[in-house]
Amino acid sequence: TVVTQEPSLSVSPGGTVILTCGLSSGSVSTSWYASWYQQTPGRPPRTLIYNTNFRSSGVPDRFTGSILGDKAALTITGAQAEDECDYYCALYMGSGTWKFGGGTKVTVL
Amino acid sequence: QLQLQESGSGVVQPSQTLSLTCTVSGDSESVPTDSWSWLRQPPGRGLEWIGYIFHSGISGSTHYNPSLAGRVRILLDRSKKQFSLNLTSVTAADTAVYYCARIQPRQYFDYWGQGALVTVS
Numbered sequence: 001t002v003v004t005q006e007p008s009l010s011v012s013p014g015g016t017v018i019l020t021c022g023l024s025s026g027s028v029s030t031s032w033y034a035s036w037y038q039q040t041p042g043r044p045p046r047t048l049i050y051n052t053n054f055r056s057s058g059v060p061d062r063f064t065g066s067i068l069g070d071k072a073a074l075t076i077t078g079a080q081a082e083d084e085c086d087y088y089c090a091l092y093m094g095s096g097t098w099k100f101g102g103g104t105k106v107t108v109l
Numbered sequence: 110q111l112q113l114q115e116s117g118s119g120v121v122q123p124s125q126t127l128s129l130t131c132t133v134s135g136d137s138e139s140v141p142t143d144s145w146s147w148l149r150q151p152p153g154r155g156l157e158w159i160g161y162i163f164h165s166g167i168s169g170s171t172h173y174n175p176s177l178a179g180r181v182r183i184l185l186d187r188s189k190k191q192f193s194l195n196l197t198s199v200t201a202a203d204t205a206v207y208y209c210a211r212i213q214p215r216q217y218f219d220y221w222g223q224g225a226l227v228t229v230s
Contacts, residue, residue: 035217037156044208044224045156050217088156092216096172098158 001025003091005101011079011108019104020071021089027070033092034072036065039103040085048087049074076106084108111135113209115225121203127196127227131209134190144212147183147194149205150224157205159183161212162192199229 002024011017021034028034030052037045047056049065052072064075072091076083089101117129131145146161160173162183169185182195196203206226210218 033216037218044221045218046221047217047219050213050219051215054215056219090156090158090217096161097174098216100156100158103155 001093001099003089003099003101005087005089005104007102008105008107011076011083011106013079013081013108015079016075016077017079017106018068019074019076019087019089019106020068021073021091021101022071023091028072028091029067032072034065034067035090036063036072036074037088037090038085039088045088079106079108081108111211111220113211113220113222115207115209115222117225117227119226120228120230121199123200123229124198127194127199127203127207127229129194129207129209129225129227130191131193131222132189132191133211145183145185145192146210146212146218148208148210148218149203150208151202151205159194159196159207163212201229203227204229 004022009017034052036049038048039045048059048063053065062078066073086103086105088103090098112135114132121127142164144163147159150156160183162169162171162185171183173181180197185192206224208224209222211220213219
């Protein structure tokens with residue numbers, strides 16, 4: 001099973017962009033404990049969202065996690081220049097294992 | 110506030126063993142009871158979960174990425190507030206930035222180390 005993400009997305013400043021996190025086989029539900037991480041070059045990941053839709057401490061409320069259809073989703077509303085970076089989702093696969101998606105590079109232009 | 114710091118060899122020869130240690134400071138009293146993980150990121154690529162150790166029994170219990178099982182071992186030293194990673198028989202494909210992180214009960218990684226680049230060459 002592969003965790004899928006869009007390789008790249010672009011958004012205008014102030015606009016909205018939706019990143020998704022799916023499975024090559026099956027649907028993502030809250031049972032997969034989807035989490036989202038933001039990473040800028042040369043820095044460790046920063047936790048944005050956990051357990052599908054809980055915002056980590058200090059994360060701006062323009063970042064929202066949800067389930068959209070059969071995928072987990074991260075919505076950035078009112079995108080800012082500083083949001084231009086890489087985003088990774090992770091799914092808990094059960095039995096004490098996790099898988100990450102390949103990451104989405106978000107461009108704000 | 111919890112801090113995690115990776116340390117270890119920056120260059121490892123092919124077929125040898127990669128060894129890294131993660132030292133936990135700050136609210137380090139949680140080391141004996143929390144769950145701790147290793148992850149890695151090859152240059153220019155995405156994140157990969159390696160394995161984790163959680164408090165159970167004398168030496169803790171572990172789970173590993175099936176793609177690495179057989180080569181990887183994670184150990185916990187409660188007295189030193191450290192946990193370590195050993196990866197045997199390394200190849201160039203194991204070149205990556207290695208991160209240690211804490212796992213929360215809701216199955217996510219909340220605190221991360223700064224990362225340590227390990228080059229197999």
